[in-house]
Amino acid sequence: MFENIFDELKYRGFIEQSTDETVLRNLLGKEKVTAYIGFDPTADSLHVGNLVQIMALYLLQRYGHHPIALIGGGTTMIGDPSGKTELRQMMTREEIEANAARIKSQIGKYIDFSENGPATAVNNADWLLGLSYIGFLRDIGRNFSVNRMLAAESYKMRLETGLNFIEFNYQILQAYDYLELHRRYGCLLQMGGSDQWGNIVAGIDLIRRMEGNEVYALTTPLVTNSAGQKMGKTAQGAVWLDPERFKPYDFYQYWINVDDQDVIRFLKLFTVLHPDQIAEYEQLHGADLRKAKQRLAYELTAFIHDRQSAEDVQNAAAALFGAGHAKSGMPETILSKAELGEGLPITVLCSKVGLTASSSEARRMIRQGGLYFKDERIINEKYLVTVDDFESGEVLLRAGKKRFHLVRIQ
């Protein structure tokens, strides 16, 4: 559909800012380019905020370029102040290493890191942790102008509230990463979120000074919803890509529930659907837009998790919100008869299976008429759930309109 990845990136809305478009486009059109994106292992799973970067790597791979996923095991020891309002909590080395390992395998689900595979995973701890301070200052540090760094947009916010020296160095290390990857792999392009522009450009300058080579930058927009909020925050916290931390069912529902105004933009960014097809969805209005949302949720769940779970959760959701009730794919908890005992108050059951955060919350919800048991609104907050309630060993709980939970008994 596109000859040049640059055109596809542009069409899909990945490009916020880039170094000379014409030059970069030509380069991507004529040779296999090594490009990298960094991920800092600040948690043990990536979340939807990282999705744009993952898709970018995926597209690079699809076009036969050479994507490098850089895991920032070294830089995370420092913490990136870009766009942040305060000093990040210092993490221990063990935490960072454990996170790095998990994130690497997570990205490995989407990008092929196998031996002789199309993509490469590296960890900057490998070259950053062993650096000697004086040597680094003399070789690398002298290429940086403090005046220039202070003028950078990414530090602006922090200059007002306070910027710790350790964080001030982050940019230098990221620039050094680029240099290192340029030397090791001939890396010519660094991509990243728009907040990374300053850091990336610092790397470009460094490579120009040290190697005399021209390299490139491309930043993606910060993806927000139409309300202007950062993506991926829910009451349960971030929308993690790890199915253990965020169930595929909830993941699917998350995308079903995006604003009307966001659907098309997200289809472009987060799926690889053909532009013609996206154009068709673009024609939809009003309630019909749900079709587009379903497609978005399905494609993404299939990509991030797998096709089987995507189908399961799609069927479950379709059934739940249509007629009848399919039970597969929805979150469920298996309870032993012993746990149920003589019966559990409904409030306790809800908190036990995690449908509500506490039994107080369940109680509150009952008072407000928001809790359903076997499709009926619960009025009695002291209702005792006993074995007799379970029809063919299971019972359906629902909080509000959208959150379902199946309880099975064994």
Place this chain on the structure above:
RNA sequence: GGGGAGAUUCCAGAGUGGCCAAAUGGGGCAGACUGUAAAUCUGUUGGCAAAGCCUUCGGAGGUUCGAAUCCUCCUCUCCCCA
């Protein structure tokens, strides 16, 4: 190095001895209306086998019948001067 301000519940931010599980706003959740959307209105928003009890106002002690509020020490943050 000197001086000053501050740390409150998810966030912002009131409260400066009992009326405080703590104003108000944001966010979240629920209800109504809808299309599993948005907007709007209403309610709710520490926990618990709940008209009561328990834990919470940076940390540790203390004063008091009673402390988020007063005292001592500690930790951290910010501002001004050098």
